[in-house]
Amino acid sequence: MAYRPQIAVLVETSKTYGRGIIEGISQYVRSHRHWSIFINERGLDDPLPEWIEQRPTDGILLRTSNATVFDAVKKLKIPTVSLGEIYDPHFPIVHTNDRRLAILAAQEFLHRGYKTIGFAGIQGTTWSDIRYQAIVNFLDQSIFHSCCDPSNAEGGLLDWPTHQAELTKWLQEIPKPVGIIAAYDVIGVRVLDVCNELGIAVPAEVAVIGIDDDQYLCELANPPLSSVAHSLQEIGYRACSVLDQIMQGGAVPDEPILIEPQGVIARQSSDIFAIDDPLIAKAIQYIRDHACDGINVNDVLKRFPLTRATLTRRFEKYIGHSAKEEIMRLQMIRVKELLTETDFNLEKIAKLSGYNHVEHMSTIFKTKNAITPGKYRERSKTES
Structure with missing residues (x-):
């Protein structure tokens, strides 16, 4: 042998x-x-x-x-x-191309219209320093704003309470809308947690992209974290x-x-273009938080001092479609998630997605996808 x-x-x-x-x-x-x-x-x-x-x-x-x-x-x-x-x-x-990872995240934010970009990394850690320097060299000085360094004396990540305090101060001071590039996904999740605590709209005011595309961490974040995937x-x-x-x-x-890395895997934490209208940013965040609770445009108008025509016009300007279409889009995403990830019956899926009647959900689903929810579920199981 x-x-x-x-x-x-x-x-x-x-x-x-x-x-x-x-x-x-x-x-x-x-x-x-x-x-x-x-x-x-x-x-x-x-x-x-x-x-x-x-x-x-x-x-x-x-x-x-x-x-x-x-x-x-x-x-x-x-x-x-x-x-x-x-x-x-x-x-x-x-090894992975650390410079390219960071530049891909920066390019994603530039593509989405961000005029302010920040970085959260761990100073003294080789891969984090390479990513930071790549961003500084790549971006115009008027766009790169600052770096939040959550490192301790040993070059590791700070304990959560101390890091939380530093991120809070930084996120309160940085101009918005802003795109934050996290040196790796753990820091990205922490940034999102602080945004939630402060009531900062994500991604309308602060959008976040991590690096590593650790799927479990990214999907666990609120909202799910966009990230750059390695090969x-x-x-x-x-x-x-x-x-x-x-x-x-x-x-x-x-x-x-x-x-070379695979590229940016976009999730909700960056899935929007830069919005410099604070009121619309808050309205978008409200819809993203409550679309599957059964809200409609009237609920949005009750919460924000806007006329229906103004709301529609500004939504069209910033995200390319109306507030009603955004609610429907998010509901449909949720329906697809539940069809592929659970064995819930259609009545329960309709309820969890914000529909009052399963027939209404099924009709909209078939109109949007040219297939019934049941067939979609069968196909997704076959493909997996």
Whole structure:
């Protein structure tokens, strides 16, 4: 039987980023069928596993935030490819293009008409600093406003109460409407939480884009967080290719291999164009918060001092359709979510989406989508 190289995968299994890379590693191994993989459940800061010195190891795929792990791996003198977090020139690096991630978020806000953009990052952390500097270099000085730095003395994220106080002060002072780029999704979720506490309309007054596209975090946020997605599987696959090349005596890349991100995954936290009309911004936020509670345009008019004609005209100006159409759009999004994500009957879905009668919901659904709710549910299950 042919010898199978023994590969240690020292990549965190606790986060979306690491799991995506591991999927790319799996794709490489399946397509080449000549490696034996050894992997443990790991966090980013975990120490070097004892077994790596107790068994033959031909190559290492390494991603860690623990500098002592890097030092220990160097001493092993085993072919190793670094997958980022710590940038060490001793090892070839395959990593996401941090500059491009940040620029894509900035371009998204410019496309949506924002004249003020801010950044929330962790000063002293290499990837956050690269993203921050890319934004500063890319944007005109009149557009980039400021950076909120939630780092502690050790270069980590501040505890939540302290960070919350800093974000509160920053978000109260920054001119609006503003687009906030968060260095990663956890900070983006925190920004949204403070906006909710302060009653700041999201995305009408403050729009937020994170980085990493951790789907569970993004969907849990209120409203769901837009984020820039990495090409994680490609990072893992490419790292394997580089390691394979090195183990076979090939050249070691002398420059980092940077993988281009997928792009911005838009969700509600940025799904709007910049609005410099505070009253309409509040009206849009009210609709987004209550569309599925059964409200109508009269409810909006009772809450805000606008005539129906003015409300319609300003909605058309800022979001391209009327307040009534915005309510219907959000209700329809909710219907589709419930059809695909639950087994609720149509009566319950109608009630949860703001419709008084299931027949009315079904009629509108078929008109908008050229398919009945039942058929839509069947099709979504087949496609998944």
